Amino acid sequence: MKKLINSPEHVVRDALEGMAAAHPDLIKVYYDPDYIVRADAPIHGKVGIVSGGGSGHEPMHGGFVGKGMLDAACPGAVFTSPVPDQMLAATKAVDGGKGVLHIVKNYTGDIMNFEMAAELAQSEGIEVASVVTNDDVAVQDSLYTAGRRGVGVTVLLEKIVGAAADGGANLQECVRIAEKVNGQGRSMGMALTSCTVPHVGKPTFDLGEDEMEIGIGIHGEPGRRRMKVQSAAEITELLATPILQDLPFKSGDNVLAFVNGMGGTPLIELYIVYNELAKLLKDQGITISRNLVGSYITSLEMAGCSITLLRMDDELTTLWDAPVRTPGMRWGM
Amino acid sequence: MKKLINSPEHVVRDALEGMAAAHPDLIKVYYDPDYIVRADAPIHGKVGIVSGGGSGHEPMHGGFVGKGMLDAACPGAVFTSPVPDQMLAATKAVDGGKGVLHIVKNYTGDIMNFEMAAELAQSEGIEVASVVTNDDVAVQDSLYTAGRRGVGVTVLLEKIVGAAADGGANLQECVRIAEKVNGQGRSMGMALTSCTVPHVGKPTFDLGEDEMEIGIGIHGEPGRRRMKVQSAAEITELLATPILQDLPFKSGDNVLAFVNGMGGTPLIELYIVYNELAKLLKDQGITISRNLVGSYITSLEMAGCSITLLRMDDELTTLWDAPVRTPGMRWGM
Amino acid sequence: MEITARQVIRFLEIVAARVKEHRDELTQLDAAIGDADHGANLDRGFTAVLAKLPTIADKDIGTILKTAGMTLVSTVGGASGPLYGTAFMRAGMALADRQELSEGDVVAALEAALEGIMARGKAQRGEKTMIDAIAPGIDVLKAAQANGEDFAEALRRALDAVKEGMESTIPMQATKGRASYLGERSIGHQDPGATSSYYMAQALLEAIESGVTSQ
Amino acid sequence: MEITARQVIRFLEIVAARVKEHRDELTQLDAAIGDADHGANLDRGFTAVLAKLPTIADKDIGTILKTAGMTLVSTVGGASGPLYGTAFMRAGMALADRQELSEGDVVAALEAALEGIMARGKAQRGEKTMIDAIAPGIDVLKAAQANGEDFAEALRRALDAVKEGMESTIPMQATKGRASYLGERSIGHQDPGATSSYYMAQALLEAIESGVTSQ
Numbered sequence A, B: 001m002k003k004l005i006n007s008p009e010h011v012v013r014d015a016l017e018g019m020a021a022a023h024p025d026l027i028k029v030y031y032d033p034d035y036i037v038r039a040d041a042p043i044h045g046k047v048g049i050v051s052g053g054g055s056g057h058e059p060m061h062g063g064f065v066g067k068g069m070l071d072a073a074c075p076g077a078v079f080t081s082p083v084p085d086q087m088l089a090a091t092k093a094v095d096g097g098k099g100v101l102h103i104v105k106n107y108t109g110d111i112m113n114f115e116m117a118a119e120l121a122q123s124e125g126i127e128v129a130s131v132v133t134n135d136d137v138a139v140q141d142s143l144y145t146a147g148r149r150g151v152g153v154t155v156l157l158e159k160i161v162g163a164a165a166d167g168g169a170n171l172q173e174c175v176r177i178a179e180k181v182n183g184q185g186r187s188m189g190m191a192l193t194s195c196t197v198p199h200v201g202k203p204t205f206d207l208g209e210d211e212m213e214i215g216i217g218i219h220g221e222p223g224r225r226r227m228k229v230q231s232a233a234e235i236t237e238l239l240a241t242p243i244l245q246d247l248p249f250k251s252g253d254n255v256l257a258f259v260n261g262m263g264g265t266p267l268i269e270l271y272i273v274y275n276e277l278a279k280l281l282k283d284q285g286i287t288i289s290r291n292l293v294g295s296y297i298t299s300l301e302m303a304g305c306s307i308t309l310l311r312m313d314d315e316l317t318t319l320w321d322a323p324v325r326t327p328g329m330r331w332g333m
Numbered sequence C, D: 001m002e003i004t005a006r007q008v009i010r011f012l013e014i015v016a017a018r019v020k021e022h023r024d025e026l027t028q029l030d031a032a033i034g035d036a037d038h039g040a041n042l043d044r045g046f047t048a049v050l051a052k053l054p055t056i057a058d059k060d061i062g063t064i065l066k067t068a069g070m071t072l073v074s075t076v077g078g079a080s081g082p083l084y085g086t087a088f089m090r091a092g093m094a095l096a097d098r099q100e101l102s103e104g105d106v107v108a109a110l111e112a113a114l115e116g117i118m119a120r121g122k123a124q125r126g127e128k129t130m131i132d133a134i135a136p137g138i139d140v141l142k143a144a145q146a147n148g149e150d151f152a153e154a155l156r157r158a159l160d161a162v163k164e165g166m167e168s169t170i171p172m173q174a175t176k177g178r179a180s181y182l183g184e185r186s187i188g189h190q191d192p193g194a195t196s197s198y199y200m201a202q203a204l205l206e207a208i209e210s211g212v213t214s215q
């Protein structure tokens, strides 16, 4: 294992200290329990937006704390959901009297830990609502299973709901908008290489020099299918087709197209994938009205990418365009 | 070789088309010869800022074309300087009547090609000045050699001089500021893995599972020293010490600290390095007044990082803080 | 047979030791169908429980187990944190204020723990989780109790049932937890949580059999 | 011995073929002390030159070489683009309007080419570049000319000198070009540009010896 770290035990703490040192104007970091809040929290009269999850997905979530996005984020150990103590402390820290929204990715651990935190916060008199993202079409859904993973849509949802809360939306409004985003967004990812969890020290799965894994999550979970590496055009089609069919997206739709890097893939490759995606959507009569290209929800140093499509309307477009200022996403201010 | 590409021959073209598709509001892309100009070029009465170099360093340079930074960028083949035809066309496209500044990284090929382009542009009546960046302390300098490589400082210089030109500085002023930035900035980089040039198909150099290369450039050139991988703290010291001694930076200095990823290194590791750098500088009585953490000048999918320190003063700080809006760097608008 | 608070402490110590010992094995099992952190998660949690023991050693058994459960919830994270945490907390609630446990108490506490896991995780038997290891063991103890069989003897058979339950997860397709994302690819791997549950059952038997010798 | 425009075209064709043939070798040499693109750079450039040939085949030798040089400048990039481009352009300028070349013309053109390289790149002999291969060959031709020795014979000896010059770069420490960044680590590797220059010299000899047979 080769990483720029001091030791597997200190990865999360050292990175948090680095973020605190780099962005004192935007965020405050607390430890034991670990959580990150925007420097000016709590904002009175504003719904507090809290997310969190295992570390190793940077800039998500901590990098999205700031003006116009998250009020707080709770980083767990690498690939491990944080614990209720963190969410409870973060929820109290950002409660501005209008209630707090928990944005939870659909993983059993995240669901249960946030659930326990919400119960505790409510018992302390804070109004808490939760939305769960589950946009990964690589996972077959069913009433009887844990359901789909929350992946790329989470990034878009945090930006859009963050803007809504900043704009004065109440808790119910924030829930409505969040559920709309999750309902209208779908994602799928692939890997060219595995990632290595620091405390494990070797790749989570092995891929041959000519193999790729389709339908991976963001935790080095093996995907649904292993196949020979193909061209960027073919890979883009392998990811986009199930996404388009699932919602389904239709000719005439306006979408936000998000091409995401998994952590070890350089920008030049992401633009090549974006180019293929733009051509593919054009052929289907789908208009890309907004886009995002970069590594925003990663899986340590995994090489690969994911594609997320979100059907847009005027409300979502206005909220997406609203100014945001966080370490990981910034425009308009 | 595993990459998200269609074929080695099409990497640069496909990525350029992807950028054009993703950022029509900011840039226009021309082909044969290839160059990228800001959508609203030429800006009359403004000095035109042009840079360029081999591809494989994204977002540099094309990702820095836009408001408040570069007016044009010329992407060469991967790791190969562009040709005079590109710089000439770009120079003409952004000439606003106040002259054009060429920002050139100190590589024999870049120097000679920009030189030929400048000669041609001048023969067509365009006033052209050139500044050369050579901030890499890993290279021993001497009057009789090709001198030091231009690396991380180039990113900071393009932002700062871009702001100056936007603010109405004339060509001489732009040259003065550019030379000041290059004079006050130093960098050094390291690699955990090699990168693979697409048309070569295998890693440029081989590193053992426990080895790292110190003093690498941004083209997969082997570095000055190979050694066993060490902790983030030790690596940070190996990079920072020669930088600090070279200028030299002194107790009481204000600096912009730039921790850059080489393309295959995730953000979480860069923040760990930034944390070590912040501690190290604090111990030396040096104040970090501004910082930049991310992958801005890369070497394809190479894993590793570089550190750049730039001594700041009020003039540079004001120009750094000025609004910028490009695909790769954005704040204030 | 009476079980003392001292033996309950011993049980927690043995679990912590077993988890550390099998940390890499548990992580490897999780790497195959999960995200390679189960061993690290539990090791982090039970190391924290060990650190807490001195402060609760003199407390009643209910408090000891509740504290252990809360500590797991606060330190493990992931799916296993809330699940094992809830299990220990529920067992503790079922044994409030006890200084000693009867055989019946042990079975009641184990039942409360399993109910807690199923309530928190909303899973049933056969979904390739820790439940498939724990539940069969409790079945054996309850049957033995109903038929008035020897408890020490029943405990050993219960452990065998837990082992079979753990192994029975291998051919299962996961429908809960991270492994469910793999669909059919989850078949053929032993569930990490079922495996850690087996080591806890081993620890329980050992602590009970150790009797007063552990003092 | 008279050299025709047809032979000059043939020379360019052979260079293009040699470069393609040795593309990977040149790139590997560049990988060791540079950035692994020399083979690809020259292949891209001479493929473009080949494509231009039909449009200039009927032109004078000066125009043919100038056009080749400009094409290299416009397509190769890197260090070798301006250097070889300038070399061919200068040779072309030295041979303006010629339909045939004398032996003296060839030597004069080669000298002009070398001067162009040295002016553009500001390097001298001994800095581990293409100059170390080219210059010794020109020395041999000039000496032979001065002593009135047989040209065909001298050309063969010149090629040997180029080969020795190319090999002489192995023990050198680079002080120009990308290899200079390696400092002492550049020692022990053959310079890629010196190697491509050797293949061009081979091509020149072959084209001249081919005489009219190439028609």
Ligand SMILES: Nc1ncnc2c1ncn2[C@@H]1O[C@H](COP(=O)(O)OP(=O)(O)O)[C@@H](O)[C@H]1O
Pocket: A079, A080, A081, A108, A109, A110, C030, C034, C035, C037, C038, C041, C042, C077, C078, C079, C080, C081, C083, C117, C121, C122, C123, C128, C129, C130, C131, C176, C177, C178, C191, C192, C193, C194
């Ligand atoms: N809904 C559930 N009910 C019961 N047990 C579960 C459930 N989901 C997961 N588990 C158990 O948790 C184990 C995984 O724990 P761990 O790896 O620590 O958490 P995570 O899956 O969040 O990384 C699985 O092997 C399984 O036995």
Ligand SMILES: Nc1ncnc2c1ncn2[C@@H]1O[C@H](COP(=O)(O)OP(=O)(O)O)[C@@H](O)[C@H]1O
Pocket: B079, B080, B081, B108, B109, B110, D030, D034, D035, D037, D038, D041, D042, D077, D078, D079, D080, D081, D083, D117, D121, D122, D123, D128, D129, D130, D131, D176, D177, D178, D191, D192, D193, D194
């Ligand atoms: N200043 C110089 N003068 C003469 N030849 C040079 C000079 N710099 C580099 N070269 C030659 O150019 C070759 C490298 O060419 P190439 O790899 O195509 O360009 P780059 O180094 O820009 O990648 C070197 O092997 C060397 O022979």
Ligand SMILES: [Mg+2]
Pocket: A054, A079, A080, A081, A109, C035, C037, C078, C079
């Ligand atoms: Mg986990």
Ligand SMILES: [Mg+2]
Pocket: B054, B079, B080, B081, B109, D035, D037, D078, D079
């Ligand atoms: Mg090059």
Ligand SMILES: [Mg+2]
Pocket: C030, C034, C035, C036, C037, C038, C078, C178
């Ligand atoms: Mg796990």
Ligand SMILES: [Mg+2]
Pocket: D030, D034, D035, D036, D037, D038, D078, D178
């Ligand atoms: Mg080269």
